[in-house]
Amino acid sequence: xxxxxxxxANNKISDxxxxxxxxxxxxxxxxxxxxxxxxxxxxxxxxxxIETAQELMRxxxxxxxxxxxxxxxxxxxxxxxxxxxxxxxxxxxxEEQLELGKKLYSKACLTAPxxxxxxxxxxxxxxxxxxxxxxxxxxAHLIPCDIDYQLCNPVRESMLGIEYLxxxxxxxxxxxxxxxxxxxxxAESLLKAYCSDYKGLLINLYSPLAANSVGLALxxxxxxxxxxxxxxxxxxxxxxxxxxxxxxxxxLHEAALHVCSELNISDPSSxxxxxxxxxxxxxxxxxxxxxxxxxxxxxxx
Amino acid sequence: MENDFSLELVREQIQLETxxxxxxxxxxxxxxxxxxxxxxxxxxxxxxxxxxxxxxIEFGEGVLNKLIHSFCDSxxxxxxxxxxxxxxxxxxxYYFKNETDERLSDDELIEYMKDTFxxxxxxxxxxxxxxxxxxxxxNARRGFIDDVDDADTQNEEL
Numbered sequence: 001x002x003x004x005x006x007x008x009a010n011n012k013i014s015d016x017x018x019x020x021x022x023x024x025x026x027x028x029x030x031x032x033x034x035x036x037x038x039x040x041x042x043x044x045x046x047x048x049x050i051e052t053a054q055e056l057m058r059x060x061x062x063x064x065x066x067x068x069x070x071x072x073x074x075x076x077x078x079x080x081x082x083x084x085x086x087x088x089x090x091x092x093x094x095e096e097q098l099e100l101g102k103k104l105y106s107k108a109c110l111t112a113p114x115x116x117x118x119x120x121x122x123x124x125x126x127x128x129x130x131x132x133x134x135x136x137x138x139x140a141h142l143i144p145c146d147i148d149y150q151l152c153n154p155v156r157e158s159m160l161g162i163e164y165l166x167x168x169x170x171x172x173x174x175x176x177x178x179x180x181x182x183x184x185x186x187a188e189s190l191l192k193a194y195c196s197d198y199k200g201l202l203i204n205l206y207s208p209l210a211a212n213s214v215g216l217a218l219x220x221x222x223x224x225x226x227x228x229x230x231x232x233x234x235x236x237x238x239x240x241x242x243x244x245x246x247x248x249x250x251x252l253h254e255a256a257l258h259v260c261s262e263l264n265i266s267d268p269s270s271x272x273x274x275x276x277x278x279x280x281x282x283x284x285x286x287x288x289x290x291x292x293x294x295x296x297x298x299x300x301x
Numbered sequence: 302m303e304n305d306f307s308l309e310l311v312r313e314q315i316q317l318e319t320x321x322x323x324x325x326x327x328x329x330x331x332x333x334x335x336x337x338x339x340x341x342x343x344x345x346x347x348x349x350x351x352x353x354x355x356x357x358i359e360f361g362e363g364v365l366n367k368l369i370h371s372f373c374d375s376x377x378x379x380x381x382x383x384x385x386x387x388x389x390x391x392x393x394x395y396y397f398k399n400e401t402d403e404r405l406s407d408d409e410l411i412e413y414m415k416d417t418f419x420x421x422x423x424x425x426x427x428x429x430x431x432x433x434x435x436x437x438x439x440n441a442r443r444g445f446i447d448d449v450d451d452a453d454t455q456n457e458e459l
Contacts, residue, residue: 041403045406048359049358050356053358
């Protein structure tokens with residue numbers, strides 16, 4: 001039995017601390033793990049599988065880490081305070097986030113685009129089960145649902161539990177609102193041209209619409225039309241052919257702002273989301289430009 | 302640092318377990334069973350090996366004290382096989398904790414082990430681990446924690 005098995009050497013909690021602090025925290029963590037394990041087994045079992053203890057420890061780290069992050073507290077607090085108290089404060093934050101998560105989920109369902117996509121629908125359905133299966137008292141870091149639908153700008157992999165879910169839902173709401181700005185038939189035509197089996201395959205609904213609307217904004221055309229004709233594509237190739245990286249990035253940035261203006265998108269998160277999406281087009285454009293065809297980025301239908 | 306800390310925790314657990322086993326002699330002596338200091342040390346060491354072999358982690362005292370209190374009145378345990386039996390029962394206990402998918406509490410598992418050890422197994426730990434608890438494991442996974450012996454007895458009567 002070794003604490004090395006449950007307290008990783010590169011434990012995030014352990015940076016910025018002296019060796020003495022670390023030793024105190026290790027000791028407190030062990031005692032908290034013992035207490036949580038007793039509660040988990042309800043006193044029925046003196047031992048648990050190592051894998052279970054590891055998960056319980058990750059949950060403790062997640063709860064305490066969440067509290068430190070939200071309160072802006074220094075990690076020194078870990079050495080100076082009762083970890084059980086910090087853990088409880090973290091649990092309260094999780095309860096609050098759970099309530100927020102339920103509201104976000106409801107909004108995500110209500111704003112879901114009417115475009116058929118299997119992974120999107122399966123993911124939303126599965127997230128509904130998250131709220132039944134999320135055992136935040138013992139396994140707060142886990143995400144007990146299947147999230148298959150790929151976002152245009154994914155959630156950071158370091159996020160866990162309810163924090164991950166809420167971030168995912170926040171992003172999907174942004175994408176929903178954007179997709180719903182367009183005529184359904186036009187959006188479906190674009191998606192079909194982008195991927196013939198857009199209903200069945202794991203594709204993101206937002207990104208082709210974002211790319212084409214930004215492309216149209218660059219050409220000063222109607223962003224809601226969505227279609228980038230072959231001629232438009234040639235113009236875009238010519239445009240980017242004359243621009244170096246910095247002006248190209250600036251052009252994409254301005255085009256994204258123009259799209260937001262045209263579509264009445266004023267929410268700062270949604271604006272940032274589209275700006276990030278537009279700027280992410282640049283490496284793809286740079287890679288495609290030497291071949292003289294941006295048809296894989298700006299879609300013609 | 303972590304290794305020092307880990308060693309300190311293990312040392313603490315060893316001390317606790319050793320003292321518990323010394324105290325248990327006062328109880329088991331009524332049944333003519335005693336553990337020497339050497340046997341106590343050996344059993345405590347075996348506890349950590351058994352936990353490691355079975356991929357488990359334990360806080361506080363181990364299960365030996367409970368095993369002693371439950372098994373010391375068994376007709377199949379005597380002073381000659383006392384240490385060996387406890388060691389094997391301890392191994393079997395951690396093994397079956399995994400096998401029963403944690404669906405049995407420590408006390409339930411020990412109770413079943415004792416019933417089977419004194420009953421169908423007739424003191425054979427090999428039989429206990431190879432047959433009877435395997436049966437229990439299957440039943441426990443199906444959600445039935447019925448007394449297998451009762452069912453067998455009824456079948457025999459029919």
